[in-house]
Structures are given as structure tokens and as C-alpha cells.
Amino acid sequence: GENVEQHPSTLSVQEGDSAVIKCTYSDSASNYFPWYKQELGKRPQLIIDIRSNVGEKKDQRIAVTLNKTAKHFSLHITETQPEDSAVYFCAASGFGGGFKTIFGAGTRLFVKA
């Protein structure tokens, strides 16, 4: 079945610096790749997503890139702020997996003021 690997597990950056989180997926039939942010004690919430027919997508300070050939995708956060501190999860879904959304293990991001 689909497997999603996520790195790093923990990331600490200085406020204003950039943060990059990387994920790989196993099922070549996956075609939808969302990213969720989960603050302590709260529910995961979608922050950005990308489909397999697009290589890059940007929304203000966050961007996601996708390399279908290599089966990996990345989240980029620029000009990080303390409120970006949270756990970020990548995920993958698609027809091949019955449209299941499979999550990575998560990256705990600390933004130091």
C-alpha cells in the first residue's frame, strides 16, 4: 500500500529564516498531495495542496513543489514567524489507493524569536 516518508522529524529555525520539509511517497498513482498544520491540542488543518499536473504552487509565505519522477514533494515556508511553530504533516492520495489519504509521521517546527 501507499507509504509516505517525511523528514526531518524536528526542525528548529530562527525567526525570519526559511524552513523546508521533505516527503516521499511510494504509490506512483498518487495524484493529490496536501499539507496539514496541527497546533498543540488542535485538529489538523489544510494549509496548501498540490495536484500531480502542477510542479509548484505558492500561497503567500508557503509554497509546495512536486517532483513526480522522483516521487517526492516539499513544503517551503519563508520568513518564518513564531506562530508558524506547529507540527506539519504531508499526505498523499489517489485513485490507486482508493482515494485514501495517507499521512507522513510529521515534522515538529520550532521558530525561535
Added chain:
Amino acid sequence: EAGVAQSPRYKIIEKRQSVAFWCNPISGHATLYWYQQILGQGPKLLIQFQNNGVVDDSQLPKDRFSAERLKGVDSTLKIQPAKLEDSAVYLCASSLNPRATNEKLFFGSGTQLSVL
């Protein structure tokens, strides 16, 4: 719009006891998911419903876990009997229709289960 509703918010039970969780998805959402999130890990899919039919339950420990979605709306997840390793947050999520490229998941607040 109203979000995904879950109850209870917290539950503490002893091992071998039974527990049930309830979820009401966003109105009109065809797909409902139950995820188990163990502390420090990503959500793990337990079961996925499309309307009132099961799409995938390959990761559901069927000897102790059961779930149903009667009438294609509300859903309940039951654990009987509970084990210590079942301690986790149980997240319910819904999406409009992933088969029609509406895959965005909306999560409920979750039920935090502690098995003592």
C-alpha cells in the same frame, strides 16, 4: 458552515472495557474517515466510508474495533475490549467527494482516549 462534530472530547477507561466514539460530518460530505493518532505520530487511517459503504478498513483491528455509518451520515467507532496501546486521539474527518477531486479533509476536534 458547521464543522465536523465529535464526542466525547475526552474518555478515560480501564483496559478490557468498551468505548464508543461518535462523529457527525459536514452536511453533504460523502466520505468519512476515522484516524488514530498516537502521541508524536501522524494520523493512521483506520476506516474510510463512502456514503454508508466501507471503502477501506485494511488497518482496522477487526478483532476489537468496529465502525458503522448508518444512513450515510453519522458514524460510530467502537473498541471492545480496549488495550493499553489503544490510547490515542481518534480523529474523524470528512471530505466532499475524493472521487470528484474534492479530497480536502476537514477534521473534527478528536476524542482523546486514555486506557489505564
